[in-house]
Amino acid sequence: MNTAEAEPTREGSLLLDDQLCFALYAASRAVTARYRPLLEALGLTYPQYLVMLVLWEQDSISVRDLGAALQLESSTLSPLLKRLEAGGLLRRERRAEDERSVAIRLTDAGARLRDQAEAVPLAIGDAMGLTPEEDALAKRLLRELTANVTAG
Amino acid sequence: MNTAEAEPTREGSLLLDDQLCFALYAASRAVTARYRPLLEALGLTYPQYLVMLVLWEQDSISVRDLGAALQLESSTLSPLLKRLEAGGLLRRERRAEDERSVAIRLTDAGARLRDQAEAVPLAIGDAMGLTPEEDALAKRLLRELTANVTAG
DNA sequence: CCCGATTGAGTCGTGCACAACTTATTCGTG
DNA sequence: CACGAATAAGTTGTGCACGACTCAATCGGG
Known part of the structure; x- marks a missing residue:
């Protein structure tokens, strides 16, 4: 019998492999890395892809509602949207009814990109290799975790 | 009955809320944000905290083995270690037996910081609000996901 | 109607992450 | 032993993330 996992995970452990936070952080980066070549073919980074999902x-x-959907600050979104605009995928225009607000609208090229993007979730779902039940369970746990951690 | 969740999650959906990747990305950032004030009290960022966990x-x-443990490139670790060294928590010295390799060693201050860090996992575990079973399940799923996605 | 408070977007500075590359050292095979 | 391949660490450039801040527009109570 090996020594790994010999000790039960104690509450206040400082061992890296006991930390849920590290499993989460490592998984998030690994998944993003898996997306990278697929998205590069579309000319998108991973956060840019998430923005496009919302726009599709x-x-x-508005930048505000986009930030609410993705849980990102305007200080992150503003430069990101500027790059997508430079890439010809969207336009930004001040709203007439409230000059503080900026409306993000897809260009034709941005709307058309959706067709190419259809293949991405399929390829990723394949690579993740989870059963539909595991996928649903993981989403449930992650959302519960996010809600708990964001609240108090 | 509401319209949310009315449709079953289809395989190739482009809806943001169907994406496991987004649940993962949002959870990872939310958890890191929860660590931030706790770690700030120790003078650490979150990735710096992970490095310290390995060193404790x-x-x-070596930088190489640290990178293997955390799944980070030397281009990420080198500047990060330089900052920890500037903060007096560790030292870097070329190994005599292989001058290519650099050994990372804790200073006394770095070793002592462990005592203060003991409180961190307890506070976080509390905030996460998962049962021990859910915590273990989440770690299992995330590791399976990481392994699958990293492999092929 | 006014003026202080709030809101929406953006800028700036710091610190990751990672690809592509450089440099120095060591390895391995003829 | 020589020398090309491999390896370890670091540098550079790009793009997030986020806190602290600025600025302009809007809101709301007196």
């Missing part, structure tokens, strides 16, 4: 669902959204 | 477990480790 709801075009003409 | 195994002092005098």
Whole structure:
């Protein structure tokens, strides 16, 4: 019998492999790395892809609402949106009814990119290799975790 | 009955809330944000904290082995270690037996910081609010996911 | 109607992450 | 032993993330 896992995970352990946070951090980076070559073919980074997912669902959204959907600050989104605009995928225009707000709208090229993006979730789902039940369970746990940790 | 979750999650969906990758990405950032004030009290960022966890477990480790443990490139670790060295928590010295390799060793201050760090996992475990079973399950799923996605 | 408080977007500075590359050292095979 | 391949660490450039801040527009109570 090996020594790994010989000790039960104690509450206040400082061992790296006992930390859920590290499993989460490592998994997040590994998944993003898996997306990278697929998204590079679309000319997108991973956070840019998430922005496009939101826009394909709801075009003409404010920076504020985009930030709420992705849980990102305007200080992250503003430069990112500027790069997507430079890439010709979207336009930004001040709203007439509230000049503080900026509406993000897809260009035709941005809307068309959706067709190419269809292949991405399929390829990733394949690579993840989880059963539909495991996938659903993981999403449930991660959302519960996010909600708990964000709250108090 | 509401419309959310009315549709079953389809395989190739492009809806943000169907993406496991986003649940993962959001959870990782939310957990890191929860660590931030705790670690700030120790003078550490989150990745720096992970490096210290490894060093508290195994002092005098090479940059290479540190990178293997954390799945980080030397281009990420080198500047990070330089900052920890500037903060007086560790020293870097070329190994005599292989001048290519650099050994990372804790200073007394670095070793002593462990005592203060003991409180961190307890506070976080509390905030996460998962049962021990859910915690173990989440770690299992995340490791399986990481392994699958890293492999092929 | 006014003026202080709030809100929405953006800028700036710091610190990751990672690809591509450089440099120095060591290894391995003829 | 020589010398090309491999390895360890570090540098550079790009793009997030986020806190602290600025600025302009809007809101709301008196």
